Amino acid sequence: MPTSWNRLPQVRHARLIDWRDRDAALPVSATPVLAWGNGRSRGDVCLNDGGTLLLTGGMDRLIAFDRVSGVLECETGLTLGDALRFCMPQGWMLPVVPGTQFVTVGGAIANDVHGRNHHHAGNFGRHVLSIELARSTGERVRVGPDREPELFAATVGGLGLTGLMTHVRLQLVPVSNAFLLTENVAFRHLDEFWELDARLGSHWPYTVARIDGLARGSRLGRGVFLAGRHAPPQPAGVRLPLWRDASRSVPLDLPSWMLNRYSVRALNSMYRWVAGRRGRRLQHYQTALFPLDRVQDWNRLYGRSGFFSYQCVLPHASARDGIRTLLRRTAASGQGSFLATLKTFGELPSPGMLSFPRPGVTLALDFLNHGSRTQRLLSDLDDVVAGAGGALYPAKDARMSVTMFRRGFPQWERFAGFVDPAFSSTFWRRINP
Amino acid sequence: MSTAPRRIAIFGATSRIATEAARLWLARGVNLVLIARNAERLRMLDDDLVLRGGGLAEVNVVTADLGEPEALPALWTSLIERFPDLDAVLIAHGTLPNQRRCEADPEVMLEAMRVNALSAMALLTAIANDFEARGSGTIGVIGSVAGDRGRRNRYVYGAAKGMLALFLQGLRTRLHEKGVRVITIKPALVTTPMTQDFDRQGPLWSRPERVARGIVRAFGGRGNVVYLPWFWRPVTWAIHLIPEGIFKRLALAR
Numbered sequence: 001m002p003t004s005w006n007r008l009p010q011v012r013h014a015r016l017i018d019w020r021d022r023d024a025a026l027p028v029s030a031t032p033v034l035a036w037g038n039g040r041s042r043g044d045v046c047l048n049d050g051g052t053l054l055l056t057g058g059m060d061r062l063i064a065f066d067r068v069s070g071v072l073e074c075e076t077g078l079t080l081g082d083a084l085r086f087c088m089p090q091g092w093m094l095p096v097v098p099g100t101q102f103v104t105v106g107g108a109i110a111n112d113v114h115g116r117n118h119h120h121a122g123n124f125g126r127h128v129l130s131i132e133l134a135r136s137t138g139e140r141v142r143v144g145p146d147r148e149p150e151l152f153a154a155t156v157g158g159l160g161l162t163g164l165m166t167h168v169r170l171q172l173v174p175v176s177n178a179f180l181l182t183e184n185v186a187f188r189h190l191d192e193f194w195e196l197d198a199r200l201g202s203h204w205p206y207t208v209a210r211i212d213g214l215a216r217g218s219r220l221g222r223g224v225f226l227a228g229r230h231a232p233p234q235p236a237g238v239r240l241p242l243w244r245d246a247s248r249s250v251p252l253d254l255p256s257w258m259l260n261r262y263s264v265r266a267l268n269s270m271y272r273w274v275a276g277r278r279g280r281r282l283q284h285y286q287t288a289l290f291p292l293d294r295v296q297d298w299n300r301l302y303g304r305s306g307f308f309s310y311q312c313v314l315p316h317a318s319a320r321d322g323i324r325t326l327l328r329r330t331a332a333s334g335q336g337s338f339l340a341t342l343k344t345f346g347e348l349p350s351p352g353m354l355s356f357p358r359p360g361v362t363l364a365l366d367f368l369n370h371g372s373r374t375q376r377l378l379s380d381l382d383d384v385v386a387g388a389g390g391a392l393y394p395a396k397d398a399r400m401s402v403t404m405f406r407r408g409f410p411q412w413e414r415f416a417g418f419v420d421p422a423f424s425s426t427f428w429r430r431i432n433p
Numbered sequence: 434m435s436t437a438p439r440r441i442a443i444f445g446a447t448s449r450i451a452t453e454a455a456r457l458w459l460a461r462g463v464n465l466v467l468i469a470r471n472a473e474r475l476r477m478l479d480d481d482l483v484l485r486g487g488g489l490a491e492v493n494v495v496t497a498d499l500g501e502p503e504a505l506p507a508l509w510t511s512l513i514e515r516f517p518d519l520d521a522v523l524i525a526h527g528t529l530p531n532q533r534r535c536e537a538d539p540e541v542m543l544e545a546m547r548v549n550a551l552s553a554m555a556l557l558t559a560i561a562n563d564f565e566a567r568g569s570g571t572i573g574v575i576g577s578v579a580g581d582r583g584r585r586n587r588y589v590y591g592a593a594k595g596m597l598a599l600f601l602q603g604l605r606t607r608l609h610e611k612g613v614r615v616i617t618i619k620p621a622l623v624t625t626p627m628t629q630d631f632d633r634q635g636p637l638w639s640r641p642e643r644v645a646r647g648i649v650r651a652f653g654g655r656g657n658v659v660y661l662p663w664f665w666r667p668v669t670w671a672i673h674l675i676p677e678g679i680f681k682r683l684a685l686a687r
Contacts, residue, residue, distance in 0.1 A: 001633055001634040001635070001638075016629055016633070017629055018449070018624075018625065018626035018629045020449070020474075020626060021474065022477075023473070055624075055629075058449050058452075058625075058626070058641075061477050061478065061480065061481035062480065062481045062484040062485060063477075063480055063481075063484075064480070064484070065484055086484070086485060089487075090487070
């Protein structure tokens with residue numbers, strides 16, 4: 001039963017089709033079609049209520065890999081984790097990874113995801129060499145930065161609406177080993193974050209900060225700054241730390257009262273205390289880049305009623321004031337999320353018409369679903385984001401308003417011209433009433 | 434007896450579960466011989482496995498129609514001649530027949546029996562003789578919990594899988610003293626293309642990767658009848674205990 005990661009909204013689909021053949025013709029469907037990869041987006045971009053979902057998890061084959069140039073050709077249902085397990089031992093790495101390796105290649109392109117190295121490498125779509133697209137007209141189009149660039153720009157970040165992406169070619173980057181050199185620095189408030197970010201951002205390709213969303217007053221925005229870079233080749237005789245997959249899963253849905261301001265406050269303090277003490281060290285990419293993946297099914301911690309993710313980007317000019325206000329309102333509401341994420345985007349342009357990353361600062365929060373109380377808080381936050389000239393991330397949205405979307409994505413009308421008429425999603429219908 | 438195979442033949446290799454199992458075996462250095470009907474799909478899987486294996490193990494593919502029981506002993510002979518070191522077999526092919534059409538048309542019903550039971554049994558007869566003569570080998574066959582009890586909406590498929598389970602039971606006893614292992618694998622509700630028209634909701638459904646892990650584990654273990662996931666063993670056992678007079682009235686029996 002396909003859902004989104006935050007379990008909101010809960011919808012029913014008319015038909016589910018396991019889609020495994022990249023060459024097969026699209027199904028004849030009376031209802032709108034959408035591809036569903038692994039359901040890791042947090043909202044309704046991957047849902048299609050009353051429509052048809054093509055489940056692409058079984059369309060996950062590798063097609064070709066050039067060990068010299070680092071070009072990987074694969075089907076779009078492949079998860080980034082599987083791709084990494086394949087290329088990492090051969091000295092190649094995906095140029096951009098989000099906070100989880102459980103997303104599919106198709107999902108990463110459709111949402112044009114970004115990672116901790118955005119200020120260094122830009123977003124995922126920048127490294128896509130070509131995409132094979134099956135359109136409902138029956139035609140197959142290969143699009144890329146240099147071929148059908150308009151349709152390519154619509155497809156990257158195009159939320160799966162321009163047709164079914166069947167297989168793609170990606171440019172990987174060389175690495176010496178599977179490890180990152182990381183450094184954690186605790187900071188006491190937002191001003192210290194800005195200072196650290198300016199100082200460390202320029203020479204660490206991976207940076208992100210985890211913020212205690214409940215801290216107030218003089219501690220507002222306290223947290224831990226995480227910096228990393230790929231480890232250099234290790235001299236002979238140096239043994240890299242052993243790594244084994246020690247992931248645990250959450251066996252059942254926790255009752256929602258267990259995540260309250262006291263337990264979250266305790267968890268945040270504990271995280272800051274533990275993570276803030278770690279200095280420089282070598283970490284396997286799995287632990288360095290995907291810490292949350294080690295807790296499988298962590299969405300169950302939020303219980304059956306699900307949660308709202310909220311990720312915005314504010315332009316540099318208004319970022320400092322805007323982030324402060326957002327954190328203040330969140331903390332004051334007492335609905336503060338476990339570990340907010342703060343990150344400065346770089347200047348590298350996004351290829352997609354609807355790509356979310358842009359120069360500025362991004363803040364990501366998660367809120368347990370308390371119904372209208374949470375909705376009110378999020379509307380409050382919307383006012384701040386809109387006032388600051390910012391935008392919300394469709395991949396993590398289940399509720400943004402039409403105006404909010406149109407303001408944040410001024411190319412939406414141009415994009416709409418490229419949408420395949422047979423494709424749609426719950427998100428797309430919500431945003432185009 | 435409980436070591437990983439050196440070279441395994443997988444019949445119906447392009448199915449979702451068999452594909453995942455093939456990837457797991459490959460990562461353990463097991464050489465693969467993949468047999469399936471659709472040449473194009475087989476070629477795609479071949480490319481995928483050769484890349485993933487990175488030379489760690491050999492991958493060979495053979496295109497053959499597994500729905501023709503009469504042709505399968507000859508197919509096996511050609512396989513064992515080409516790959517004399519084959520020491521394990523996974524039989525994974527099968528279809529989910531349309532029950533209503535099976536009820537309406539005996540031809541359709543017979544075809545369902547051929548694809549889901551007779552073809553595997555023809556193949557097993559040939560394999561068993563070779564492994565028996567050699568005195569070693571492991572044979573795994575994917576059955577189904579549907580074969581444990583006949584139900585209103587699935588009894589043709591269930592009868593085929595049930596026939597297969599009985600056949601394997603006898604074969605296991607025959608080959609046991611010759612050092613050949615026979616594993617009956619019984620998955621239940623798995624999210625594969627075969628079940629896409631079901632209402633796949635709830636905690637009883639499992640992903641093909643999980644079932645594949647169970648299969649690979651079973652080949653390295655000592656079990657005879659393996660339910661995947663494990664909790665289906667007590668569930669089917671409990672269902673088995675319900676007297677027929679009551680069972681036929683239950684929604685469960687549908």
